[in-house]
Amino acid sequence: MADATYAASRPQGSAPRRATTIRSLLLVDCGSAFTIAALIGMVDDQPRLLAQAQRPTTSAPPIADVMAGARDAIIEIERITGRGLLRGGRLIAPEQPDGAGVDGMAMVTSVGGPLRIFATGPGRETLSALLYRSLAGLFTQIEPLPPLEEPPYDAATLQAIANVRTLAPHAILVVGPAFGGSRGPQSLDASARAIVHWLQALAERSPAETAPPIPAPQIVFTGQPEDAAQLQTLLGGQPIHTAQALSPSTLTPLNRAIGPIYEAAALHPVPGYDRLRSLTATPPMATITSLGGVACFLAQHYGMNVVVADVGASSTVLAGATAQGEFVPGSQPTMGVGAGAGRLLRAVSADHIIRWLPFALDENGLREYALGRALRPHTLPGSLFELEIEYALAREAMRMALYAPGSRLSGLRPLDVALATGGVLANTPNPAYAAMMLMDALHLQGISSLAQDTARIASLLGMAGVVAPEIAGHVAELDALAMPLGPVVTTSGAAQPGEVAVYATLEYSDGRKLALEVAQGELARMPLGLGERALFTLQPHPNVDVGLGPGQPARATEPIEGGALGLVIDARGRPLPFATGLDERIAQALAWRAALGVTSDDAPQGDGR
């Protein structure tokens, strides 16, 4: 039995909190495009996912009320389970003797977008690595604050001001000089002057402007106390949040100073948020933070390095964690396959996206699809062609997250477990698509296990872990890893094309043996079904590494368990050797799909148009 105890979450104005035992939880993930509700309850005295429902997020006209979309998702859960959860717009809590209601509710969200922080100050460049590490796990978009002098402004500066106004910064972060280090090219004086000019420029409105004024950004300073006092004086006494100076051992203070601004600045302005928030006493968590909790739990539970990948409409998150439980995120808060597709297109060349497609598509076709998705964030791919374009965008979004500023995820070795979650990666027509996206986008090397969160609840479980840790742990293990895709061997180094890169054998628990030669450049798989176990050996080519060094053989001492795809051997080499001609590239992409069992029913045929 895995009960947990916590102070029951209750709507404001209701009876005082009392300690209770949690046996049921309602989880809500209010994303930028879709809202997911999930109900956790007891099945044979084990906490399990009972039902999950997804509805469009309603944050803009014609329904500018996020509570409406969340209510629709909860009502769908009520329909599926026959269990009443809402009464008069309030959550029924705790769980009633007749089975209605739940003992608690937890919420994660990315609906308001990231906390937009413009960074400046003498230590911004020298301390940027520490800055990103400090804010890892928060849903933030960090941009450099451009320099700004006194008016009058030239056309380029006016354009820069217009662009910053469009982004509507929530906070300006001043990074003080590094302790004992150089005070950098930009002094605190210059930073303060620029901030004053920016605050004036952001507050100014031409009479013709119809858009509502943007709230003044909050000022946050990280650095030495004397510098904080100097900054406050230079800013004319303007209130500033201060945090201890950044150093490898003091990353938390800045994180704690920025964290509370997120809900106030990014979430409260979202229409209907306050009503949704009133359903639970526990503050919501940003989706990336929640995913980080799940990654850390799984990493510690299995004693392995883990990454959880979630490509959304507006943002992309890779939540990595080491076996020791260290959170190693990589995220692109404004790049995704929906509203974030535009920013992705601006960051990645069309060729890089088109190279993943098993059909011909020109840049115009790509832009038309991506812009259409940005304008219709609630829609889905309408055909296999569109699905492939979406998955190509997803691959590049993940690669951008992997190598995002401050991300250390590309150096996480070995990457033992990769979990695909979210609407794009977890709702694939064939599990091979999810595996291919992970294999193509992540920097896998050696032996990894892939899994797909077909229930799409991983993003909720980090927050659930705060409310009811044991329940969250059970559900993460039993339901979020519901679809093991199988082990994957990824080779590095290179034999000559056509030479055998790996000679693999499987010895099944019933005594059967199977051997396979995989040539350099090929993708292959060996049968090893769900629940089936086998010992494997890998004998690589002298120039090929399967994770233990070039030419070093690998032999499992414990049987490995199969998955939906069996044992996958990826001997394509890294970087992936894309064919150069169009016909060859299409044939190559189709061959890779066929190798993983994507049939002609699942793969688009012919021309993309």
Next chain:
Amino acid sequence: MTLSSLAYPNGRPMVAAVAVRRRRPLPAGAPALVTAGEQVSPGQVIAEARGESGLVSTLAGLAGRVTEVTPGQSVTIEGVATLINGMLGIGGPVAGPLYFPPRGESLALMQAPRGSIVVFGQRAPLTLLQRALASGAVGVIAASASALELEGFARADLTALLDGMAPRTTPPPLTVLLTEGLGDTKMNGAILRTLEQRVNDVILLEGQTLARGNVRPEALLPLPATTTPTALPLPTALTIGTRARITAGSHRGASGRIAHIFTQARRSEAGQWTPSALLRMEDGSLVVTPLALLDNIG
């Protein structure tokens, strides 16, 4: 199981009669020729300014009452109009009479009346946009357009425009509204018929489109002030009997009426399991389609 159609800010691409209040920016420093409380007609000149190409007139664009005049800056008018929301547009507010290029005439030779708004019920080729600009039209309403051609014409990156990063120095040369968006789709028949009925009428066109906040371009076709407006927003739910249009996949652009909504998810054309509906198409055939691919067209 119910889902909503959320692509358009008013729940539908077209609303027959809606009460509107719009601010008409005036050319810098131009004196207003109307006063607050005055009734105006769509073609009435509300301000004039001398520009590089001669006298520039600002038309009211709406039939209704002037509610506010900010000298040298703007005139605010409220009235009743048929509202058409497009999927994508560029450019600021303009007013002018609707003009349909003669059928059969080469677009390369099109000569739109100066100050007019050209209507084209199909994918607008670059030639149409260029000819409209060259002949002095102020706007274009078309069904769809190529992304790269529209970007080339507007000299702007549409991904940046949709994120609100409009270049300040090079505004789009024309205001454009695409009813169906990018690609190659014909105009919704009901919208095209409505526009055809208003040929030569002065309308108000606004091209601004933002992904954030679901801001869509709009065409306002003025109606007499006595017209009873519809309350907004309209119901958005996709329920049995709703007229709907398919927005993607092999049936893109086709419309029909929802005959059944499945209680369990169905496998889509893209292979994904998703809430779906059975649509009885206008030709009587039945099509199963994801609810997420349907626009409620009323």
